[in-house]
Amino acid sequence: MKASIFRLAAPAIFLALLFAEGISAQQEQQSDPAAALAAALTAACRANETQFANYLTADNAAAFRALSADRRAAFLRRFSLADDPGNPLLSSDAQHHTVVRCTAPGGTSEFRLGAARTRENLAFIPVSVAGGAQAEFGLVLERGEWRLLSLGLMLLDIPQLSRQWAEEELTARENSAIAAVRELAEAIETYRRVYGKLPDSLAQLGPAPKNEISPEQASLVDEHLAGGNDGVYQFRYRIVPAAQEDTLAFELVAMPDAYGKTARRSFFLDATGQLHGADKGGAAATADDPAIP
Structure with a gap:
């Protein structure tokens, strides 16, 4: 590398x-x-x-x-x-x-x-x-x-290189946020399969003491994602009604922790699992924003 x-x-x-x-x-x-x-x-x-x-x-x-x-x-x-x-x-x-x-x-x-x-x-x-x-x-x-x-x-040309590298770093952080949202989504689905329900919060996905995995600490993501902030992005999770009756789905939002400094784009994973993203000036992305493959 x-x-x-x-x-x-x-x-x-x-x-x-x-x-x-x-x-x-x-x-x-x-x-x-x-x-x-x-x-x-x-x-x-x-x-x-x-x-x-x-x-x-x-x-x-x-x-x-x-x-x-x-x-x-x-x-x-x-x-x-x-x-x-x-x-x-x-x-x-x-x-x-x-x-x-x-x-x-x-x-x-x-x-x-x-x-x-x-x-x-x-x-x-x-x-x-x-x-x-x-x-x-x-x-x-x-x-x-x-x-x-x-x-x-x-x-x-130091000024030009500085600008170029800053853009590269922002892009790398945004790509990491996309990966983090998908990691959280996978962890939530794993939690549902294991415990038969969606977690109430991201905290329930976090690390558990040795040999003490439970619905409250499922050890599916690290402490930063479970805490909803990895120092670059803030992550939000909510349970929503699904398309089928008597079922539930979830949505995930990732917003820059410091807009323009840590990142620019925000991301939104809708109830169908489709990821969206756009520069929202630090606000949350929505399902109306462009889809990300």
């Missing part, structure tokens, strides 16, 4: 790696382009924002510092391909090329730097990660120091 972030099919993401900085000589700028890139990746691994900005061009450094703290942290995570700050390690391969490893709680990322090609005030360095994905980083000599400039033919 980490290597997929580095694929040339998504070149803007690769640009992310262009922004980090830091290495054992964090206090000094690097006069060699390969050393500068290694230092940048190392700083990204450490989540060191100050060092990170040192290897950006002047315009991009100013744009980076103007980002919110959350957005700067998100950039560093993308650069290092790590979800949390990690411990960097520098080594060399058999061809004496630099290898940068970032060991974080969620796993280890590895970047293998190829031989630098220098043309006047520009340098180009091929980089590969585990899984075989590759990209070529461009650096420019600015005020006597090497600064990260581009990936392939694309120039580094």
